[in-house]
Amino acid sequence: MAKAHVTTTVNGDAVEFLCDAEQTLLDVLRDELYLTGSKEGCASGDCGACSVIADGRLVCACLMLGVEAEGLAIETIEGMADGDQLHPLQTKFLEHAALQCGVCTPGFLVAAKSLLERNPDPTEIEVRYWLAGNLCRCTGYDKIVRAVLDTAEEMRGG
Amino acid sequence: MAANSHGKTNGSTRWVGTRPVRPDGVDKVTGRARFGADVHLPNMLVGKVLRSPHAHARIHSIDTSAALALPGVKTVVTRDDFNDLPSEFVPAGEMLINYRDVVRNVMAREKALFEGHPVAAVAAVSEKVAREALARIKVDYEVLPHVLDVVEAMAPEAPLLHEDLITAGVEPAPTTPSNVAKVVEFKLGDVEAGFAEADIVIEREFSTQPVHQGYIEPHACIANYSEDGQAELWCTTQGHFVVRGHCAKLLGMDVSKLRVTASEIGGGFGGKTVVYLEPVALMLSRKSGQPVKMTMSREEVFQASGPAAGTRVWAKVGMTNAGRITAGEAVLKYQAGAFQGSPVQPGCMCAFAPYDLAHVKVVGYDVVVNRPKVAAYRAPGAPQSEFAVESIIDELAKRIGMDPVELRLKNAAKEGTKAAYGPTFGPVGLVETLEEAKAHDHYRTPLKPGQGRGVASGFWFNIGGETCATLNLGEDGTIALVAGTPDIGGSRASLCLQAAETLGVDVERIRPLIGDTSTLGYTFLTGGSRTAFASGMAVIEAARDMIRQLCERAAKIWDIPVDAVEWIDGEARPAGSNAGEFEPLSLADLARLAGKSGGPFVGRAQINAQGAGPSFGTHIVDVDVDRETGRVTIERYTVIQDAGKAVHPSYVEGQLQGGAVQGIGWALNEEYIYDDKGRLQNPGFLDYRIPVCSDVPMIDTVIVEVPNPTHPYGVRGVGETPIVPPMAAIANAVEGALGLRFTDLPMSPPRVLKALGDARVPKAA
Numbered sequence: 001m002a003k004a005h006v007t008t009t010v011n012g013d014a015v016e017f018l019c020d021a022e023q024t025l026l027d028v029l030r031d032e033l034y035l036t037g038s039k040e041g042c043a044s045g046d047c048g049a050c051s052v053i054a055d056g057r058l059v060c061a062c063l064m065l066g067v068e069a070e071g072l073a074i075e076t077i078e079g080m081a082d083g084d085q086l087h088p089l090q091t092k093f094l095e096h097a098a099l100q101c102g103v104c105t106p107g108f109l110v111a112a113k114s115l116l117e118r119n120p121d122p123t124e125i126e127v128r129y130w131l132a133g134n135l136c137r138c139t140g141y142d143k144i145v146r147a148v149l150d151t152a153e154e155m156r157g158g
Numbered sequence: 159m160a161a162n163s164h165g166k167t168n169g170s171t172r173w174v175g176t177r178p179v180r181p182d183g184v185d186k187v188t189g190r191a192r193f194g195a196d197v198h199l200p201n202m203l204v205g206k207v208l209r210s211p212h213a214h215a216r217i218h219s220i221d222t223s224a225a226l227a228l229p230g231v232k233t234v235v236t237r238d239d240f241n242d243l244p245s246e247f248v249p250a251g252e253m254l255i256n257y258r259d260v261v262r263n264v265m266a267r268e269k270a271l272f273e274g275h276p277v278a279a280v281a282a283v284s285e286k287v288a289r290e291a292l293a294r295i296k297v298d299y300e301v302l303p304h305v306l307d308v309v310e311a312m313a314p315e316a317p318l319l320h321e322d323l324i325t326a327g328v329e330p331a332p333t334t335p336s337n338v339a340k341v342v343e344f345k346l347g348d349v350e351a352g353f354a355e356a357d358i359v360i361e362r363e364f365s366t367q368p369v370h371q372g373y374i375e376p377h378a379c380i381a382n383y384s385e386d387g388q389a390e391l392w393c394t395t396q397g398h399f400v401v402r403g404h405c406a407k408l409l410g411m412d413v414s415k416l417r418v419t420a421s422e423i424g425g426g427f428g429g430k431t432v433v434y435l436e437p438v439a440l441m442l443s444r445k446s447g448q449p450v451k452m453t454m455s456r457e458e459v460f461q462a463s464g465p466a467a468g469t470r471v472w473a474k475v476g477m478t479n480a481g482r483i484t485a486g487e488a489v490l491k492y493q494a495g496a497f498q499g500s501p502v503q504p505g506c507m508c509a510f511a512p513y514d515l516a517h518v519k520v521v522g523y524d525v526v527v528n529r530p531k532v533a534a535y536r537a538p539g540a541p542q543s544e545f546a547v548e549s550i551i552d553e554l555a556k557r558i559g560m561d562p563v564e565l566r567l568k569n570a571a572k573e574g575t576k577a578a579y580g581p582t583f584g585p586v587g588l589v590e591t592l593e594e595a596k597a598h599d600h601y602r603t604p605l606k607p608g609q610g611r612g613v614a615s616g617f618w619f620n621i622g623g624e625t626c627a628t629l630n631l632g633e634d635g636t637i638a639l640v641a642g643t644p645d646i647g648g649s650r651a652s653l654c655l656q657a658a659e660t661l662g663v664d665v666e667r668i669r670p671l672i673g674d675t676s677t678l679g680y681t682f683l684t685g686g687s688r689t690a691f692a693s694g695m696a697v698i699e700a701a702r703d704m705i706r707q708l709c710e711r712a713a714k715i716w717d718i719p720v721d722a723v724e725w726i727d728g729e730a731r732p733a734g735s736n737a738g739e740f741e742p743l744s745l746a747d748l749a750r751l752a753g754k755s756g757g758p759f760v761g762r763a764q765i766n767a768q769g770a771g772p773s774f775g776t777h778i779v780d781v782d783v784d785r786e787t788g789r790v791t792i793e794r795y796t797v798i799q800d801a802g803k804a805v806h807p808s809y810v811e812g813q814l815q816g817g818a819v820q821g822i823g824w825a826l827n828e829e830y831i832y833d834d835k836g837r838l839q840n841p842g843f844l845d846y847r848i849p850v851c852s853d854v855p856m857i858d859t860v861i862v863e864v865p866n867p868t869h870p871y872g873v874r875g876v877g878e879t880p881i882v883p884p885m886a887a888i889a890n891a892v893e894g895a896l897g898l899r900f901t902d903l904p905m906s907p908p909r910v911l912k913a914l915g916d917a918r919v920p921k922a923a
Contacts, residue, residue: 044843141815
């Protein structure tokens with residue numbers, strides 16, 4: 001079967017790619033566009049390591065087909081920093097040592113950014129439930145939650 | 159908030175004990191860091207494994223012809239491509255593995271021994287073609303009866319996994335094979351005499367389920383085998399030198415012809431100390447003449463990579479009414495999985511290690527079952543046996559109405575205690591962690607109605623071992639640090655801090671790198687909580703080597719004897735007024751002058767680090783149990799542990815927090831569920847539920863520092879001990895809340911509900 005031609009936007013840039021019908025958005029990002037910051041931890045939507053934002057919605061890229069990206073604006077971890085300026089969440093994750101191995105970190109950052117865009121002043125419980133779709137096996141989540149809460153406070157000008 | 163302070167933890171060091179941003183941090187928050195599956199090579203093929211659908215089956219034949227005929231399929235490998243290897247045990251982390259078994263675990267030979275056991279592998283132009291090829295391979299299986307349970311596997315009528323397995327460690331040696339690979343025994347004193355001194359004796363049976371390390375990054379590698387017999391391998395591993403050795407052995411290569419590079423590693427916890435895909439990828443690449451990339455799916459990770467051993471443990475502890483423990487005895491039966499080598503020996507050694515006892519006897523059985531071969535998981539073997547003992551200690555304390563921390567203090571191992579497994583402890587910090595627990599706000603805060611509080615302590619040995627490190631001084635006075643232990647949780651930061659401390663230079667001037675297997679001498683893997691300790695010692699030794707060279711150079715430049723030069727605060731100075739009047743030469747000065755004064759500076763160390771100090775910890779947990787759903791909620795959790803010296807306190811806290819939460823999962827949720835054919839029913843993160851963010855509270859930490867005398871800054875390993883206490887601490891807390899003692903893990907909602915239901919049944923019924 002011929003590959004599908006898809007036109008989309010990734011991190012603000014117009015992108016075209018060819019993909020098989022069964023390729024997921026994650027497969028396309030990693031294997032066709034070489035954007036390997038989004039990770040495959042489960043391929044079943046359970047770990048959140050492939051979290052991306054599609055037209056403003058936080059999704060697991062492993063649960064979307066590549067062809068579904070047609071016409072959407074996709075944001076990945078690679079687009080989170082602004083040039084050489086890290087996003088405040090990225091800076092706070094480093095300051096709080098909110099990562100150990102770091103493989104879940106891109107997904108957590110994308111998910112946390114999506115949270116703070118909706119809710120600039122989340123409670124600890126709200127942070128914990130929003131991030132419940134992102135698995136981390138190293139940190140026990142403590143420093144991640146602290147980093148997100150601290151970022152929210154800083155971004156509010158607190 | 160402790161986690162966000164950037165100050166020093168004590169005044170005696172300038173860099174060790176501070177919290178700089180880790181040197182690899184920006185790469186990890188931007189998606190730039192390259193993990194096992196993040197590399198693509200030109201002309202690369204995709205490798206896929208065909209796995210046994212049966213838990214136990216003889217393999218009569220494998221027909222790969224239809225797969226090979228499929229366009230796009232480049233090669234297929236089976237058991238016929240790997241030479242059989244004789245029995246030979248080699249260290250793998252804190253466990254031993256046998257090459258006869260490794261070659262069979264990587265690719266089944268006579269039999270498939272668990273669901274998911276590799277039977278064949280293909281390399282093809284795409285994943286799609288590779289999958290189609292797998293479906294075309296015909297395997298003629300003779301399905302055999304299987305056994306999953308450790309006690310059933312020990313029964314005389316149990317299906318035999320290995321027809322030639324004769325139990326080791328019993329005299330006289332058995333004449334018939336069984337599933338018991340080994341019996342081990344540790345004895346101190348006379349347990350019968352010890353129990354005779356006791357006023358109270360409690361004995362109970364416990365069980366724990368296999369649990370997976372649950373690293374978020376599945377196994378992945380790329381092999382590139384050249385026609386001249388040399389190969390490169392990129393893989394996610396805790397020890398690339400160990401991978402090199404295993405792969406060279408399985409492929410019949412010289413180790414010098416195989417260069418292994420450790421990618422960034424997305425978690426391991428012991429599970430990435432062995433090889434699975436790597437030898438297969440190399441073989442596919444050798445046969446196809448192209449690079450081959452292989453990755454496991456999450457399902458494959460669960461089916462075919464190593465969990466921690468499921469166990470049955472019987473334990474018995476005697477105590478006087480005054481709270482003195484008089485004797486401890488235990489029998490440990492550990493699942494090894496399909497091949498021998500469970501961590502039952504360390505399980506035996508750790509069982510009573512927290513206590514100063516005169517009479518101890520522990521017997522362990524290493525038992526093969528039709529499950530994936532177990533791998534190390536954070537303090538391998540210890541959590542299971544210490545869960546049993548720490549549960550009974552709690553029960554004893556309640557029996558005599560003594561505070562459980564007080565009871566532990568009365569019996570705690572300390573400097574000079576002779577452990578049942580042999581050695582006499584040097585300075586250790588169990589008493590200090592217990593004193594901290596007693597004084598902690600958590601322990602003094604009253605419980606809310608319905609809640610329960612539990613405490614438990616834990617022990618792990620820690621290891622040292624063969625380790626190399628190099629410091630290369632650049633011409634501008636900055637330094638490249640090369641270590642050989644993959645950085646799994648921030649160790650590059652702690653190695654840089656130790657180098658900066660020794661050299662007396664700003665940590666920002668040191669950039670770390672994990673060198674590949676050709677850039678350093680043999681370096682054992684990241685495991686045994688050894689990296690900050692052993693690679694730290696190597697880095698300190700390399701820094702001292704560089705300081706010697708720098709002082710010699712300064713002496714030459716000044717034309718004075720070398721012993722008239724000293725190195726202070728990052729610069730060479732004349733030692734005292736007799737040495738002469740010279741302006742100090744800083745590291746940057748000497749780097750700049752290197753070429754003109756005699757050549758470059760390289761500090762090297764190759765050591766076999768000894769004297770890893772053991773680490774003790776004590777955990778406090780409060781739980782609430784929902785009596786309608788059976789759900790146990792962790793309301794508050796505090797980890798107190800001896801780190802010797804916390805090099806980067808944030809990452810020490812991280813180890814304590816992460817280990818505790820893995821223990822929470824082990825205690826409350828995680829288990830493998832099999833059907834009656836021995837097939838795993840929950841090989842995914844939806845049904846094998848590791849703790850998520852909303853399951854846990856903040857994890858408070860207290861770092862105790864009882865310096866390890868063999869390390870220049872007092873460092874002990876910290877990574878493993880924190881997974882030891884949680885299971886007993888939580889069971890003790892649940893007992894406090896419900897008045898019911900759970901001896902079988904996990905304490906999942908169905909089991910809690912069942913126990914509550916049983917309790918409601920009138921005793922007469």
